[in-house]
Amino acid sequence: MTQVPAMDAMLKPFESTKLSLKNRLVMAPMTRQFSPGGVPNQLVVDYYRRRAEGDVGLIITEGTTVDHPAASFDDKIPNFHSEEALAGWKKVVDAVHEAGGKIAPQLWHVGCARKPGTGPHPEHPTATPSGYALPDKKVGEPLTAEEIDGIVRAFATAAGKAKAIGFDAVEVHGAHGYLVDDFLWEGLNKRDDRYGGSMAGRSTFAADIVAAIRAEVGEDFPIIFRFSQWKQQDYTAKLAQSPEELFDVLYPISEAGVDIFHCSTRRFWEPEFEGSDLNLAGWTRKLLGKPVITVGSVSLNEEFISTFQGGSAETADINDLVNRLAANEFDLVAVGRALIANPDWLHTVTSGSQNKLRSFDKSLLAELV
Numbered sequence: 001m002t003q004v005p006a007m008d009a010m011l012k013p014f015e016s017t018k019l020s021l022k023n024r025l026v027m028a029p030m031t032r033q034f035s036p037g038g039v040p041n042q043l044v045v046d047y048y049r050r051r052a053e054g055d056v057g058l059i060i061t062e063g064t065t066v067d068h069p070a071a072s073f074d075d076k077i078p079n080f081h082s083e084e085a086l087a088g089w090k091k092v093v094d095a096v097h098e099a100g101g102k103i104a105p106q107l108w109h110v111g112c113a114r115k116p117g118t119g120p121h122p123e124h125p126t127a128t129p130s131g132y133a134l135p136d137k138k139v140g141e142p143l144t145a146e147e148i149d150g151i152v153r154a155f156a157t158a159a160g161k162a163k164a165i166g167f168d169a170v171e172v173h174g175a176h177g178y179l180v181d182d183f184l185w186e187g188l189n190k191r192d193d194r195y196g197g198s199m200a201g202r203s204t205f206a207a208d209i210v211a212a213i214r215a216e217v218g219e220d221f222p223i224i225f226r227f228s229q230w231k232q233q234d235y236t237a238k239l240a241q242s243p244e245e246l247f248d249v250l251y252p253i254s255e256a257g258v259d260i261f262h263c264s265t266r267r268f269w270e271p272e273f274e275g276s277d278l279n280l281a282g283w284t285r286k287l288l289g290k291p292v293i294t295v296g297s298v299s300l301n302e303e304f305i306s307t308f309q310g311g312s313a314e315t316a317d318i319n320d321l322v323n324r325l326a327a328n329e330f331d332l333v334a335v336g337r338a339l340i341a342n343p344d345w346l347h348t349v350t351s352g353s354q355n356k357l358r359s360f361d362k363s364l365l366a367e368l369v
Contacts, residue, residue, distance in 0.1 A: 007322060007349060007350040007352075008326075009024065009322050009325040009326035010023060010024050010025060010322060010325065010333070010346065010349070010350055011023050011024075011346075011350055012024060014057065014291075014331060014332060016222075016259065016260070016291055017259075018169075018220055018221065018222040018259055019058075019102075019168070019169055019222040019259070019260070021057035021058050021102060021332075022055070022057050022100075023055065023057040023346065024057060024325060024331070024332050024333055025055070025056050025057045025058075025332075025333060025335060025345075025346050026056070026057060026058045026059075026060060026293055026295075026332050026333065026334040026335070027051050027056045027058070027059040027060060027334070027335065027336075027339055028060060028295050028334035028335060028336035028339075029060045029061060029062050029063055029106040029171070029173070029226075029336075030062055030336050030337070030340070031062050031063050031077065032047075032062055033074055033076040033077055034047075034076065035076055035077065035078035035085075035088070036075075036076055037075060037076075037084070038065075038072070038075055038076070038077065038078055038079035038082065038085050038120065039078065039079075039082070039084045039085045039088045040078050040085065040088035040089055040091070040092055041088060042091075044078070044088065044092060045088075045091045045092050045095045046095075048061070048092050048095065048096055048103065049092075049095040049096060049098075049099050050343045051101070051339055051343055052095070052096040052099035052100060052101030052103075053099045053100075053101075053343070054339075054343045054344045054345065054346060054347065055100070055101075055346050055347065056101055056339070056346065057101070057102065057332075058101075058102050058103070058104065058168070058169070058332070059096060059101055059102070059103040059104070060103075060104050060105075060106050060171050060224070060262075060334070061078075061089075061092070061103065061104070061105045061106055062077075062078065062106065063077065063106050063107075063108035063110075063173055063178075064077070064078045064079060064080040064085075064089075064105050064106060064107065064108060064158075065077060065078070065079045065080060065081075065107075065108050065109065065110070066079075066080060066081065066107055066108065066109055066151070066154040066155050066157075066158045067079075067080075067081035067154045067157065067158065068109060068127065068150065068151050068154050069119075069120075069121035069124035070109075070110075070114055070119070070121065070124045070125065070126055070127040071108070071109040071110060071119075071127075071154075071179075072110060072114070072119045072120055073110050073113065073114040073115065073118045073119045074118070074119060075119065075120045079120075080105055080107060080158045080161065080162070081154070081157070081158060081161070086161055086165060089105065089162075089165060089167075090165045090166065093165055093166045093167055094166070097166070102168040102169075103167055103168055104162075104167055104168060104169035104170055104171050104222075104224060105158075105162050105167055105170060105171070106171045106172075106173050106226070107155055107158050107159065107162075107170060107171065107172055107173060108173040108178065109127065109151060109154075109155075109173075109178060109179040109180070110178050110179065111126075111127055111128060111177070111178045111179025111180075111181070111182040112126060112127075112128045112132065112133040112139065112177070112179070112182055112188060112233075113177060113178055113232060114126045114127075116139060116140070125140045125141070126139055126140055127143055127147070127151070127179060128140060128142065128143065128179075128182055128188065129142060129143060129182050129183045129188055129189040129190070129191055129195065129196070129205075130142045130188060130189060130190040130191055130196075132187075132188050132190065133188075133233070134187075134188075134233050135187040135188065135233075142191065145193070148195065148205065148208075151179070151209075152205075152208050152209050152212050153212065155172065155209045155212065155213060156209070156212035156213050156215065156216040157216070158170075159213040159216055159217050159221075159223075160216040160217060162217075163217045163221050168222070169221070169222035169223070169224055169259075169260075170213065170217070170221070170222070170223060170224065171223075171224035171225070171226055171262060172206070172209060172210065172213070172223070172224070172225050172226065173226055174206050174225055174226055174227045174253075175226045175227050175228035175262075175264045176228055176230070176231060176232055176264065177231035177232040177233050177234075180205065180206050180209065181227065181228065181231065183195060183196075183202055183203075183204075183205040183206065184202050184203060184205075184206060184227070184239055184249065185202070185231060185237065185239060186202065187231075187233070187234065187237060188233075189202050199239075199240075199245065199248040199249050200248060200251075200252055202249075203248075203249055203250075203251075203252040203253055204252070206225070206252075206253045206256075207252040207253050207255070207256040208256070210223060210225065210253055210256035210257045210258055211256040211257060213257070214256065214257035222259045222260065223257055223258050223259050223260075224258070224259065224260045224261070224262050224293070225253055225258040225260075225261055225262065226261075226262035226263075226264055227239070227249075227250070227253075227261065227262070227263065227264065228263075228264035228265070228280075229265075229272075229280065230264075230265075230266060235266070242273060243273055243283055243286075243287060246272075246283060246284070246287060247287045247288070250284065250287070250288060251288070254288050254290060258290065259290065259291070260290065260291045260292065260293060260331075260332075261281070261284045261285075261288065261290060261291075261292045261293070262292075262293040262295065262334065263279075263280040263281035263284050263292055263293065263294060263295070263330075264280075264295055264296070265279060265280050265281075265294070265295065265296035266296050266297065267296050267297050268281075268294050268295065268296035268297060268298060268321065269296075269320060269321075270296075278329060279294060279296075279324075279329070279330075280294075281293065281294035281295075281329070281330040282294075282324075282329040282330055285328075285329070285330060285331070291331040291332065292330045292331055292332070293330065293331070293332040293333070293334050294321075294324075294329075294330040294332070294333055294334065295333070295334035295335075295336065298318065298321060298333060298334070298335045298336075298338060299317070299318050299321075299335065299338045299345070299349065299354070299357060317354055318349060318354070321333060338357065341357070341358040342357050342358050345357070
């Protein structure tokens with residue numbers, strides 16, 4: 001493969017105290033609902049193996065649900081607690097490792113995104129911090145402190161299982177209006193106990209999950225935490241209006257044991273706060289001094305919500321991205337839809353063949369390899 005010098009930053013190995021990767025490319029987690037009964041099958045194994053064969057440095061799996069009755073809204077979403085599902089994930093891990101890759105499961109509880117009466121346990125109420133699915137829409141009762149403790153334990157247990165079956169790290173899904181993010185966002189968290197009130201209070205649930213995972217997996221196992229400003233319920237929502245507020249939100253979670261922050265934006269090139277060109281990942285790295293992953297429409301010209309509403313994302317160059325990576329604005333780059341369309345994405349862009357990338361249409365979600 002002929003390497004383009006400007007792309008050296010993408011191919012540079014990543015080294016931290018707990019995680020070593022052969023390059024800076026991360027496969028972003030993408031929900032696909034291709035695991036009947038919540039169990040990953042051979043098609044799932046092949047799907048992840050193919051991206052590892054394309055030299056993705058770290059694969060983060062689609063969201064996989066922890067052991068709580070309201071954690072999932074569809075029984076085709078993989079879980080991370082049944083014996084059958086864990087056996088399926090072990091096959092995924094082995095296939096990725098055989099192809100020279102590394103992999104982390106994304107641990108997930110969908111929270112208020114689950115409509116009552118759906119998922120593997122339709123009889124169970126939807127889990128929310130304060131009973132709200134929207135700031136003005138009440139759907140049930142708040143989680144009790146005892147229920148919260150159980151969900152925290154479920155995340156920790158899942159992380160321990162991930163380490164036991166050979167995963168290289170674990171990611172907590174704390175973004176996009178799902179349960180962990182529901183607690184972070186004042187629009188849905190109206191609690192007046194230790195889990196609500198101030199920004200630090202709203203971060204308590206996330207910090208408790210991270211701390212419990214750290215106690216379960218030990219000091220040397222990497223923990224990634226994904227967060228976002230935007231929510232499925234409100235694309236303009238923000239946890240923080242300023243760098244100071246962002247620090248207040250993330251610092252307790254960081255101190256609980258996060259090693260890498262995965263900073264989810266819809267368009268990586270957009271500045272997060274006025275007066276600076278830094279994106280969300282750039283600000284997080286500056287404020288906390290920890291490695292960060294940037295994500296958001298990499299090598300595509302349209303953000304993913306529009307695509308899933310019927311659009312088609314055409315290819316776009318990544319020169320700005322690579323320059324920012326080389327300048328250490330962020331440490332790792334997560335690619336989502338473009339890796340579905342182009343399993344050999346890294347080889348293509350680093351050999352100067354970006355014009356050969358396939359565009360993305362949502363019909364490609366049905367492709368398994």
